[in-house]
Amino acid sequence: MKRAIKRGKSFGEAKAGKDAEAGRGTPEGIAEPVKKEIEGNSFSLSVGPVHPALKEPVRFNLEIEGEKVAKVDFEMSQAHRGIEWMGTRRNPVQIIHLAERICGICNICHSMAFCRAVEGIAGIEVPERAQYIRTIVAELERIHSHILWAGVAAHELGFDSVMHYTWKMRETILDIIEALTGNRITKGMIMIGGVRRDIDEKQAANIRQGLEFYRKGFGKLCGIFMKDPVIRARTKGIGILSRKDALAFSAVGPTARASGVEKDVRQDEPYAAYPALDVRAITPKDALGEINGDVFDRIVVRLLEVKQSIELIEKSLKQMPEGKIVHEEKAVKLLADLKNAKGEGIGRLEAPRGEVIHYVRLVGEEAPFCWKVRAPTYNNLLPWGPMLLGAQIADVPIIAASTDPCMSCANRAVAVEGGNERVFDNEAMHRLSVEKTRALRGQLK
Amino acid sequence: MRPGDVLGSFKKKFGASVSKAEITRFENSGVGKADAGGDFSQGFFPVGKKASVERLWISVERYSFKEAVKHLCGLYEMPHFSVIAGCDLGETIELNYIFTLGYGTKFGELCVVLKVALPKKDLVVPTITDLVPAALISEREIQEMLGVKVQGIPDARRLFLPEEFPKGVFPWRRDSKGPERLVRNLNREEAK
Numbered sequence: 001m002k003r004a005i006k007r008g009k010s011f012g013e014a015k016a017g018k019d020a021e022a023g024r025g026t027p028e029g030i031a032e033p034v035k036k037e038i039e040g041n042s043f044s045l046s047v048g049p050v051h052p053a054l055k056e057p058v059r060f061n062l063e064i065e066g067e068k069v070a071k072v073d074f075e076m077s078q079a080h081r082g083i084e085w086m087g088t089r090r091n092p093v094q095i096i097h098l099a100e101r102i103c104g105i106c107n108i109c110h111s112m113a114f115c116r117a118v119e120g121i122a123g124i125e126v127p128e129r130a131q132y133i134r135t136i137v138a139e140l141e142r143i144h145s146h147i148l149w150a151g152v153a154a155h156e157l158g159f160d161s162v163m164h165y166t167w168k169m170r171e172t173i174l175d176i177i178e179a180l181t182g183n184r185i186t187k188g189m190i191m192i193g194g195v196r197r198d199i200d201e202k203q204a205a206n207i208r209q210g211l212e213f214y215r216k217g218f219g220k221l222c223g224i225f226m227k228d229p230v231i232r233a234r235t236k237g238i239g240i241l242s243r244k245d246a247l248a249f250s251a252v253g254p255t256a257r258a259s260g261v262e263k264d265v266r267q268d269e270p271y272a273a274y275p276a277l278d279v280r281a282i283t284p285k286d287a288l289g290e291i292n293g294d295v296f297d298r299i300v301v302r303l304l305e306v307k308q309s310i311e312l313i314e315k316s317l318k319q320m321p322e323g324k325i326v327h328e329e330k331a332v333k334l335l336a337d338l339k340n341a342k343g344e345g346i347g348r349l350e351a352p353r354g355e356v357i358h359y360v361r362l363v364g365e366e367a368p369f370c371w372k373v374r375a376p377t378y379n380n381l382l383p384w385g386p387m388l389l390g391a392q393i394a395d396v397p398i399i400a401a402s403t404d405p406c407m408s409c410a411n412r413a414v415a416v417e418g419g420n421e422r423v424f425d426n427e428a429m430h431r432l433s434v435e436k437t438r439a440l441r442g443q444l445k
Numbered sequence: 446m447r448p449g450d451v452l453g454s455f456k457k458k459f460g461a462s463v464s465k466a467e468i469t470r471f472e473n474s475g476v477g478k479a480d481a482g483g484d485f486s487q488g489f490f491p492v493g494k495k496a497s498v499e500r501l502w503i504s505v506e507r508y509s510f511k512e513a514v515k516h517l518c519g520l521y522e523m524p525h526f527s528v529i530a531g532c533d534l535g536e537t538i539e540l541n542y543i544f545t546l547g548y549g550t551k552f553g554e555l556c557v558v559l560k561v562a563l564p565k566k567d568l569v570v571p572t573i574t575d576l577v578p579a580a581l582i583s584e585r586e587i588q589e590m591l592g593v594k595v596q597g598i599p600d601a602r603r604l605f606l607p608e609e610f611p612k613g614v615f616p617w618r619r620d621s622k623g624p625e626r627l628v629r630n631l632n633r634e635e636a637k
Binding site for chain 2: 076080082085116119120123125126128131132247248249250261262263265267268269270271272273274275276280281343344345346348355357359361369370372374378379381382
């Protein structure tokens, strides 16, 4: 613990008390390593590190002054699985299965990004029907991910009944996905040059029915998150990421959009069936009329995106033409074609958490020469600096969770104060957050 | 953002130090339809045809690399930094800095890849975190994964590799400094 303090360098240091009060940091701050030793009233708080759900499990080393966070640092590693290295020893069709296992939630996005990179190099034409099916499955995944996240956020705030309600809602989407692909989570749907399974009329009717359920439930979900005074009090004005910082740290996905950066690959560089669907990046302005870049705004953006996804799936089902669903059905022939392909390709698309990029380089061998995966959380790490600066300890879990980093980071925490250790485990950290909610509820009533 | 314009501005400013440049076009990236009610007025691809995507690949010499990033910063509000993809090509190590420009506009985004080739004898590249702060994580990654020294990096700690990982082994390398020996030993341990 003490070692962590000594070599600690922060991504953002509050320049003056004012900045810390406002909960904001300056991007310039990151260039200067922190030289001063920890002194006076401050002590350090370590949150993390291991959570098996994320490629980059994160351990936070926070320096605390009183109740406020004065310095933010985090460490990754612990569970780097070397998936890219494994990929350079497999053929592209095998890699699809590997890519699906990068992230449990965004499995369609990773396999599709890889396939798009390879399709770009080899000039493979994806049939129109397959493009629509890809879009439908990706949007189902987005609804699933956002509703799952809403439950996690509610849990972090101490609203466990809301968590159970949202996760019960999520079951319907899992049932649809199971009926469509045979699996609830890892879908195995994407193939180079198309998709593996078709959507027939019965399944389409099933999807429509499920969407109707979400349309009805959406109002209630919005009511819970947007109108409840305690949730508003807990999330408004905390964890602020300004537009300037979001741009400087290249934030992606709902995190960037909540700060007013209208960045969405589905709008900026549409792929699959999105060019024909007229997608627009959603910012909090659409519902609130203003952009604050706080945790509340991130909740609003995700909720609005659930609604947007419902509309996109319905439109896709209506517009979807008949036809083939895959460019080349015989995997042997496909692999032979890919073996002759040479070049570099980039596959980009919008996952629920933000932009996914896969860089692939084929050199005329069976396995790709280079494969680099950039998951959205990778770019959403640095924005944690300005978000957490000046925050209260009790707000750390919800701020950290607000970028949807595939994890609730607070699984273990140790505080060192003047040589005495105060140990917070994840329960204690969570309890702090719940106590704050209860206290607020008492005041508001 | 049209790739031709961006490339033109690079060629005009840097001349010979842009050693190679290429615009690749991925046809059939998506379906395009005239009756979909989309705003295709920007002319990125013609109405009724399949949507296509273009990528711009620019190879720059190391001495003008930082200037090239600065030039990129001047072209748009703030270039969106994605990632650095590094390849060990034998004699050289090639770093692909992937940026996007023109985000926030419909059909207006362009992916620009700046390529820098570093000779194995002299693996040094200047940091770009003073221009694009987001590059810090990726620079830390290539430093530990490829053994490239990033000059002026504000935080040189390891990122993904654990602290006890042997020094002088770089997982993305394909030469004697790569992880092959580690992996062989791993199998031997398992056989026991």
